[in-house]
Amino acid sequence: xxxxxxxxxxxxxKIFIFTCISNLYFYKxxxxxxxxxxxxxxxxxxxxxxxxxxxEYKAHYCGLCFGIKKNLGQTPRIFLSYDILFLCLFLDxxxxxxxxxxSKKRCIIHPFKKRIVANSDKLFQYGAVLNTSxxxxxxxxxxxxxxxxxxxxxxxxxxNISYKKSKNFSNNIDSKIEKMFIxxxxxxxxxxxxxxxxxxxxxxxxxCVLNFGNYDNNTTRILKVxxxxxxxxxxxxxxxxxxxxxxxxxxxxxxxKKSDKIDLYESIIINEKERVLFNLDYALSEIIKSxxxxxxxxxxxxxxxxxxxxxxxxxxxxxxxxEIKNEKLL
Amino acid sequence: MKNYYEILGIKPGxxxxxxxxxxxxxxxxxxxxxYANNPLSDLASEKLKEINEAYDALTKNSTSSGNxxxxxxxxxxxNNSNSDYQNIRLLIQQGRINQAEQLLNxxxxxxxxxxxxMGVVFLQKGWHDQGRQYLQRAVQMEPTNFEYRNTLNxxxxxxxxxxxxxxxxxxxxxxxxxLICADCLCExxxxxxxxCC
Numbered sequence: 001x002x003x004x005x006x007x008x009x010x011x012x013x014k015i016f017i018f019t020c021i022s023n024l025y026f027y028k029x030x031x032x033x034x035x036x037x038x039x040x041x042x043x044x045x046x047x048x049x050x051x052x053x054x055x056e057y058k059a060h061y062c063g064l065c066f067g068i069k070k071n072l073g074q075t076p077r078i079f080l081s082y083d084i085l086f087l088c089l090f091l092d093x094x095x096x097x098x099x100x101x102x103s104k105k106r107c108i109i110h111p112f113k114k115r116i117v118a119n120s121d122k123l124f125q126y127g128a129v130l131n132t133s134x135x136x137x138x139x140x141x142x143x144x145x146x147x148x149x150x151x152x153x154x155x156x157x158x159x160n161i162s163y164k165k166s167k168n169f170s171n172n173i174d175s176k177i178e179k180m181f182i183x184x185x186x187x188x189x190x191x192x193x194x195x196x197x198x199x200x201x202x203x204x205x206x207x208c209v210l211n212f213g214n215y216d217n218n219t220t221r222i223l224k225v226x227x228x229x230x231x232x233x234x235x236x237x238x239x240x241x242x243x244x245x246x247x248x249x250x251x252x253x254x255x256x257k258k259s260d261k262i263d264l265y266e267s268i269i270i271n272e273k274e275r276v277l278f279n280l281d282y283a284l285s286e287i288i289k290s291x292x293x294x295x296x297x298x299x300x301x302x303x304x305x306x307x308x309x310x311x312x313x314x315x316x317x318x319x320x321x322x323e324i325k326n327e328k329l330l
Numbered sequence: 331m332k333n334y335y336e337i338l339g340i341k342p343g344x345x346x347x348x349x350x351x352x353x354x355x356x357x358x359x360x361x362x363x364x365y366a367n368n369p370l371s372d373l374a375s376e377k378l379k380e381i382n383e384a385y386d387a388l389t390k391n392s393t394s395s396g397n398x399x400x401x402x403x404x405x406x407x408x409n410n411s412n413s414d415y416q417n418i419r420l421l422i423q424q425g426r427i428n429q430a431e432q433l434l435n436x437x438x439x440x441x442x443x444x445x446x447x448m449g450v451v452f453l454q455k456g457w458h459d460q461g462r463q464y465l466q467r468a469v470q471m472e473p474t475n476f477e478y479r480n481t482l483n484x485x486x487x488x489x490x491x492x493x494x495x496x497x498x499x500x501x502x503x504x505x506x507x508x509l510i511c512a513d514c515l516c517e518x519x520x521x522x523x524x525x526c527c
Contacts, residue, residue, distance in 0.1 A: 194459045195452075195460050221369075222370060225368075225370055278458070278489060281492065282488065285488050285490070286368065289364065293374060308492070312495070
């Protein structure tokens with residue numbers, strides 16, 4: 001009897017150690033590729049933020065992280081992304097009734113100093129679900145594209161664990177994201193034009209925003225234009241950023257034409273730069289204009305900073321990658 | 331009773347100058363020229379109306395509301411277009427973009443006006459890339475047409491909205507420099523702006 005129980009406990013301990021190690025291993029993979037994970041394009045321009053707004057931003061960042069922990073467990077915390085944080089702030093700003101409280105907490109990454117954390121159950125649960133589902137589909141997308149199939153496969157398996165959990169909370173949002181993912185792949189197969197290619201992502205953003213609250217007719221119209229252009233902007237900028245990588249991996253990119261046998265990085269950059277810049281700039285101007293028509297109740301300074309300066313600066317960074325690397329900006 | 335101060339984004343009891351400057355920046359922001367070819371232009375003009383109303387009420391001057399009568403017309407500058415296109419222009423003006431696109435697709439023609447209307451439809455729809463290509467084609471076909479050229483120029487200037495927001499660093503040096511330049515120019519013409527130099 002003792003021997004059997006010893007074996008059983010030994011077995012469990014082994015499983016426990018194994019999961020610990022595998023968790024650490026995945027953490028390493030994801031952390032190294034953190035910069036490429038999700039998009040992370042929608043960020044504020046820190047030097048232009050007031051300290052109080054920056055603190056508020058940080059508190060919501062921690063709040064989202066804790067929201068993921070509370071609803072979905074430790075695993076998906078590493079997928080935390082700035083884009084979802086922006087969406088959370090944006091959704092919070094649009095609703096009057098959503099109340100947020102603040103408290104001081106410790107966490108694993110910052111064990112020595114207590115940090116201010118925003119608490120809002122409904123908002124951060126929604127953010128957590130969005131974050132994990134988007135991370136999962138991004139992983140699947142990488143699995144389609146990447147040459148390093150094994151790594152991509154492991155990553156997608158890892159994301160799947162928490163994605164399954166998040167399905168319990170989401171009210172149909174995951175099926176909408178799945179739909180956009182499928183239509184995206186179909187459009188890529190068809191070699192559709194740039195405007196069409198960016199549509200599924202915009203549509204998904206729109207659904208994510210609409211799913212959270214009830215808005216009147218005019219606001220819905222403004223949100224439609226806002227999310228349409230924001231999605232387009234992110235999609236184009238991401239595609240432009242990835243040209244080099246996609247050329248190497250021979251994966252899909254709207255700026256790489258299949259018909260030409262040899263696509264040179266430099267020639268693509270020279271030929272397409274003007275067109276891409278126009279599209280990005282125009283989408284940005286439409287974002288700003290629709291944003292100005294929205295009525296915001298909270299977080300005005302942060303959101304204005306992100307929309308007016310953050311996006312523009314991010315775009316500049318992508319286009320002047322080499323220069324900025326050398327300059328070492330703030 | 332609306333809160334006029336809130337509409338203009340100023341504190342209650344603000345001075346006349348403050349009201350005026352707030353009003354000016356807001357009008358610039360929501361000006362119909364800014365929202366040309368934007369699907370939300372009607373909301374912007376509504377907002378502008380509200381701002382005008384608030385400004386009029388605050389300055390107790392109800393006669394100067396002529397600002398709100400902006401109505402861009404698509405049909406003003408061309409008299410030679412046929413009735414089909416006239417119809418499509420009307421649809422675009424009413425915001426029925428899908429119908430306009432259907433009509434245009436039903437009879438594809440390689441005229442400049444067809445390309446122009448297609449471009450406008452695509453711009454409203456949010457397909458900026460395609461929209462600009464059609465507009466460029468229209469301008470290429472009829473380089474003398476003022477309307478086509480104007481629309482293309484407008485979208486090329488509108489794209490700099492974000493850039494303009496990020497280059498508003500007016501510091502004292504710029505002001506002094508500007509004043510000195512203005513003084514030099516005045517002196518060239520015989521006048522004087524800064525008396526001492």
